[in-house]
Amino acid sequence: MIAQDPNSRxxxxxxxxxxxxxxxxxxxxxxxxxxxxxxRKTLKEIGYTNPSFGIDSExxxxxxxxxxxxPDIAQGVNEGEKxxxxxxxxxxxxxxxxxxxxxxxxxxxxxAHNLTRRLAEVRKSGEIKxxxxxxxxxxxxxxxxxxxxxxxxxxxxxxxxxxxEEDELxxxxxxxxxxxxxxxxxxxxxxxxxxxxGKFVIGGPEGDSGVTGRKIIVDTYGGAARHGGGALSGKDPxxxxxxxxxxxxxVAKNIVAADLADKCEVSISYCIGIAEPTSIxxxxxxxxxxxxxxxxxxxxxxxxxxxxxxIDTLQLRRPIYKKTAAYGHFGRxxxxxxxxxTDKADILRKDAGL
Numbered sequence: 001m002i003a004q005d006p007n008s009r010x011x012x013x014x015x016x017x018x019x020x021x022x023x024x025x026x027x028x029x030x031x032x033x034x035x036x037x038x039x040r041k042t043l044k045e046i047g048y049t050n051p052s053f054g055i056d057s058e059x060x061x062x063x064x065x066x067x068x069x070x071p072d073i074a075q076g077v078n079e080g081e082k083x084x085x086x087x088x089x090x091x092x093x094x095x096x097x098x099x100x101x102x103x104x105x106x107x108x109x110x111x112a113h114n115l116t117r118r119l120a121e122v123r124k125s126g127e128i129k130x131x132x133x134x135x136x137x138x139x140x141x142x143x144x145x146x147x148x149x150x151x152x153x154x155x156x157x158x159x160x161x162x163x164x165e166e167d168e169l170x171x172x173x174x175x176x177x178x179x180x181x182x183x184x185x186x187x188x189x190x191x192x193x194x195x196x197x198g199k200f201v202i203g204g205p206e207g208d209s210g211v212t213g214r215k216i217i218v219d220t221y222g223g224a225a226r227h228g229g230g231a232l233s234g235k236d237p238x239x240x241x242x243x244x245x246x247x248x249x250x251v252a253k254n255i256v257a258a259d260l261a262d263k264c265e266v267s268i269s270y271c272i273g274i275a276e277p278t279s280i281x282x283x284x285x286x287x288x289x290x291x292x293x294x295x296x297x298x299x300x301x302x303x304x305x306x307x308x309x310x311i312d313t314l315q316l317r318r319p320i321y322k323k324t325a326a327y328g329h330f331g332r333x334x335x336x337x338x339x340x341x342t343d344k345a346d347i348l349r350k351d352a353g354l
Contacts, residue, residue: 004031047133054206095248096225105331109222132159134203159203237316262287
């Protein structure tokens with residue numbers, strides 16, 4: 001919809017269960033979307049092409065219930081566009097950055113995303129056969145004085161068919177997925193748990209229904225920082241749940257990139273229909289190189305943080321969001337992820353007198 005009409009207002013969520021996808025929400029657009037076709041194409045791209053996985057792209061039921069956006073909600077944004085676009089909803093959003101990784105992200109969530117990405121690669125390439133499209137990861141690291149030193153635990157769940165023995169599956173996952181991704185932090189005491197229940201044949205929507213927004217922490221910082229509560233996905237950028245969270249990450253990352261702090265969490269609050277944030281807070285957890293009050297002043301000086309400023313600065317009215325559906329919204333050095341830029345770091349450093 002955004003590809004056809006950049007001003008599309010979209011708030012759409014999905015629910016999946018055995019053999020069924022439900023797509024529901026509110027839309028105001030001049031464009032048209034073949035929702036049935038999009039659902040089936042997406043299922044196919046993920047790998048749900050076999051009915052034995054509980055849902056497949058050709059035979060799944062697809063229910064669509066999409067209607068126009070509430071005029072009561074829309075007026076707070078529409079009327080504001082004459083002067084300054086108001087926020088599409090009330091809410092608090094958080095952004096975080098730290099110097100643990102080149103991406104300025106917490107190391108645990110980066111390793112977890114890289115593990116799941118690697119699982120998809122070895123499945124699609126056939127490097128590991130007989131595994132299904134459902135999979136997830138979790139890692140635990142030991143920190144010394146705030147610095148990650150070693151992996152204490154690696155947890156992998158990988159769906160598979162009955163055609164592979166559990167011991168062989170575990171061996172292949174360790175050799176072809178875990179070791180390549182985690183080799184710098186593995187040691188002889190790292191505990192590795194793969195399909196800890198014994199098997200994982202029934203997976204995907206058949207094993208556990210899914211709803212947009214159920215796993216919001218994996219979209220952000222893996223629990224290393226707070227989350228405002230609103231899901232990022234399924235929303236156009238007039239919704240500050242999405243655009244505000246991107247802006248907060250943009251601010252926090254530039255603060256760390258400017259070496260004003262080793263860690264930084266930025267929180268921003270909005271009121272529906274009002275452009276200016278109702279609050280902006282900066283927390284550097286005692287790692288700041290200049291007073292936090294000065295950092296907060298620099299944020300207000302160089303980041304306007306109104307919805308229109310965020311949308312224009314980060315170029316959010318483009319069809320760039322598909323990649324955010326997996327492997328997180330942050331820590332991705334790709335052109336679509338404009339909120340990952342550190343183009344404000346030099347001016348922040350200069351203004352700070354560093």
